[in-house]
Amino acid sequence: MSQHSDTPKMGTLYAIVLYDFQAEKSDELTSYAGENLFICAHHNFEWFIAKPIGRLGGPGLVPVGFVSIIDIATGYATGNDVKDDINFVNLPTVQEWKTNIARYKASNISLGSVEHAQPSSVPVLQQQQIHPQPKHKSFVIDPDVVTRAAVESFGMEDEKYWFEVTCDLKSGKGRRLKRCYQDFYDLQVRLLDSFPAESGKLRDPNGQWTRRLMPYIPGPVPYVTDTITKKRKDDLNAYVGDLIALPEYISRSEMVLLLFQIRENGFDHEFPLKMGEIPANGSNVNKGEDTVLTNPTNTLGVPREDNTLTGEDLQLYEKLSELSLTNSKAQSRPPSQLPPPIKPIKIKFYYKDDIFALMLNTNITYAELCSKISPRVDTENFRLFVKQADFDAEEINNDEQIAQVIQAKLKISVYDA
Structure with a gap:
């Protein structure tokens, strides 16, 4: 039915930032270690178009080497070569992504835009109620109102x-449910997309961001690890x-109700509550032999703030885990992939009237560098020189020179041979 039905579906990726990245150009995205990103597209497998999750900003370019791709189903790094992850989900190139955005805007032009919409007597928050919600075939929706919820x-x-x-x-009635991290994360992504005003992603008629x-x-x-999961549970x-x-209109929307359905x-079951009863932690529930249930939640007041784990948090929890024997479980998995020990460095290249940048590790060889440059120039044979302000210095033709140039963050001129 769709005119694009024969086009392969393009996917997206999730990532966590390994190193702080400071944008130097308007199309780049400043990002911070430990921050979570939604990956929209890629450029030559070396730059991602990314948007931060949980704050305003983006989309913008972030170096591939500064992030680790996450399998959202497990919370683990995939451990794959980044090209494999990109190809697996058919992540669009920057040009394909721009084309899709343009096509989407054209198909929805009748709805107007935030910048050009005329003032309406209907508040922005009320307009969100008319958005159709996604259907889920696995459940029968029960309109019963949830009055209390806890992750125990x-x-x-x-x-x-x-x-x-x-x-x-x-x-x-009461319900006791079994949920994975992905259930919460998928819900959050849908909520942010369905209610942009309530997510602080739109501007009001005065040009201010919505609360x-x-x-x-x-x-x-x-x-x-167990320690990180305990933090997640809280x-x-x-x-x-x-x-x-x-x-x-949000708390009773279908997407929220789905989280609390049987x-x-x-594991999931429903039971009658006695008058004034609140389900106790660790009640009699049938658990499999391989199940380890631990760390009941304190149901007293908890600070309401952005609790996304940062890189600093991870380092702290790692050290705490090393000091604590009681929190160490035999079932805890080791990291699937550790951050690379050396932070890539941005090097700028000047070729004819063009300027491009590559993120390079200090251990890259001359041959490997040439293979990265080759797709960006007009000839297979070219020469490299250290670029100074008004002239070109020595020619670069070996691994040792490459390492020195990268460590000193020098610029490189490229000439056809």
Whole structure:
């Protein structure tokens, strides 16, 4: 039915930033170690078009070598070559991404834009209510109102962490549910897309950013341990509490209700609540032999703030885990991929009237550098020189010179041979 039905579907990626990156050009995105990114497109497998998750900014260019691709289903780094990850999801190139954006804008032109929309008597927040919500075929939606929700503990089964969620319903029933991190993360992404005004992503008629109502969620990390999962459990506990306190057109939307529905997973169940009863932590629930349930949540007040794990947090939790024997579980997986020991350095190249930049490791060889430059110039045979302000210095033709140029962050001139 769609005129683009024969076009292969293009996907997206998620990543965590390994190193601080300071934008030097208007099309680059300043990003910080530990920050979570939504990857939209790539340029020559060396730059990503990325948008930060949980704050304003972007889209913009970020070096591929500054991030680690995350498998959102597990929370682990994929450990793959970045080209394999890009090809696996059919991540679009920058040009393909721009074309898709232009096509989308053209197909929705009748809706107008934020910049040109005429003032309306209907508040922005009320307009969000008319947006159709995505359907989910696996559940029958129960309109029963959730009055309390908590993430009480976490466990591990089949080498995958999961969280025990409890909720009270207005009807006097209670539910105990089993959810994975991806369930919360997928919900957050849908909410941010469906309610941009409430996510602080739109400007009001006065040009000011709308106030953010959406709670924050802990972002994906390169690897997961018991200590990190305990932090996630506490953050997700605060998240679900804030979630059900949102305005009804959000908290009672289908996408939020889906999180608290009974699923056929052998764990989820519903039970009657006695008058004034709040489900106790660690109640009698059938758990598999491989399940480890631990760290019940303190249901007292929890600070409501952005609890996304940062690179600094990760270093702290690693050190705490090393000092604590009680939190060390045999089931904890080692990191799938550790950050590279050397931070890539941006080197600028000048060829004819063109200027381009490459992110290079200091151990790159002369041959490897030439293979990166070759697609960007008009000939297979070219020469490299150290570029000074008004002249070109010595010619570069060996590995040792390349290492010196990168360490000194010098510029390079490229000439046809």
